[in-house]
Amino acid sequence: MLSVERLSHSFRTGEEDTPVLHELSFRVEHGQMVALLGSSGSGKSTLLNLMAGLMKPTRGSILIAGQAIEKMNENRLAEFRRTHIGFIFQSYELIPHLTVRENVELPLVFQSVGSKERKERAMTLLQQVGIGDKSELFPSQLSGGQQQRVSIARSLITKPAIVFADEPTGNLDTKTEKEIIDLLIDLNQNSGITFVIVTHEHEVACRTQRILQLRDGFLIEDSGSQEGVAG
Numbered sequence: 120m121l122s123v124e125r126l127s128h129s130f131r132t133g134e135e136d137t138p139v140l141h142e143l144s145f146r147v148e149h150g151q152m153v154a155l156l157g158s159s160g161s162g163k164s165t166l167l168n169l170m171a172g173l174m175k176p177t178r179g180s181i182l183i184a185g186q187a188i189e190k191m192n193e194n195r196l197a198e199f200r201r202t203h204i205g206f207i208f209q210s211y212e213l214i215p216h217l218t219v220r221e222n223v224e225l226p227l228v229f230q231s232v233g234s235k236e237r238k239e240r241a242m243t244l245l246q247q248v249g250i251g252d253k254s255e256l257f258p259s260q261l262s263g264g265q266q267q268r269v270s271i272a273r274s275l276i277t278k279p280a281i282v283f284a285d286e287p288t289g290n291l292d293t294k295t296e297k298e299i300i301d302l303l304i305d306l307n308q309n310s311g312i313t314f315v316i317v318t319h320e321h322e323v324a325c326r327t328q329r330i331l332q333l334r335d336g337f338l339i340e341d342s343g344s345q346e347g348v349a350g
């Protein structure tokens with residue numbers, strides 16, 4: 120499903136190259152739910168941006184559904200992202216002047232799916248994430264947890280191969296955090312959605328099947344690996 124192979128990345132600052140990720144290798148299988156855990160500055164966002172095809176790595180390869188994304192040109196990559204990758208953001212990133220249902224439908228508009236099918240698929244997902252009765256409200260009329268449910272429904276509407284969640288509970292209180300993680304676990308276990316969840320919170324990471332831990336750009340622990348992590 121996702122294969123990261125000897126991935127390294129450096130940022131150019133002035134005359135110098137600053138390495139931030141060092142030869143990372145791991146695989147995420149279809150249907151897994153993985154936490155990418157690390158403290159601030161460990162390289163989580165950089166790794167997520169690379170896996171999502173938002174940046175090109177300095178070295179190494181990222182395969183999603185068998186396709187090396189670092190080799191794709193911009194147009195192909197944009198199309199691949201739209202059809203194969205779902206995103207959930209810490210700050211939800213909903214469009215304020217669209218209703219909840221229209222927000223969820225939006226990725227399908229870009230795929231030229233007809234309005235009847237868009238509506239049906241959005242309503243099915245909104246019911247699945249527990250806010251079917253909120254479909255005609257605007258995001259500002261919802262709580263943070265409810266807005267994150269909208270964003271989760273939107274991430275799933277294109278039936279992506281993998282969903283990346285960037286600190287999905289970072290803006291939520293503890294009770295709502297638990298409810299959102301419960302929902303992601305439910306979607307993983309009952310709908311087979313593959314999730315990679317970036318978090319700096321141990322409590323969130325501990326609820327997933329597998330933890331990949333980053334420190335200073337090195338993968339220092341892989342709780343799902345039989346062989347452990349070298350170095």
Ligand SMILES: Nc1ncnc2c1ncn2[C@@H]1O[C@H](COP(=O)(O)OP(=O)(O)OP(=O)(O)O)[C@@H](O)[C@H]1O
Nearest residue numbers: 130132139157158159160161162163164165166319
């Ligand atoms: N565009 C950039 N140019 C130069 N250095 C960068 C750039 N982006 C990130 N870095 C550096 O790369 C390292 C990893 O940053 P990154 O944002 O990936 O960490 P993180 O684990 O996501 O942190 P946080 O949890 O605070 O978001 C840091 O030392 C950071 O200063």
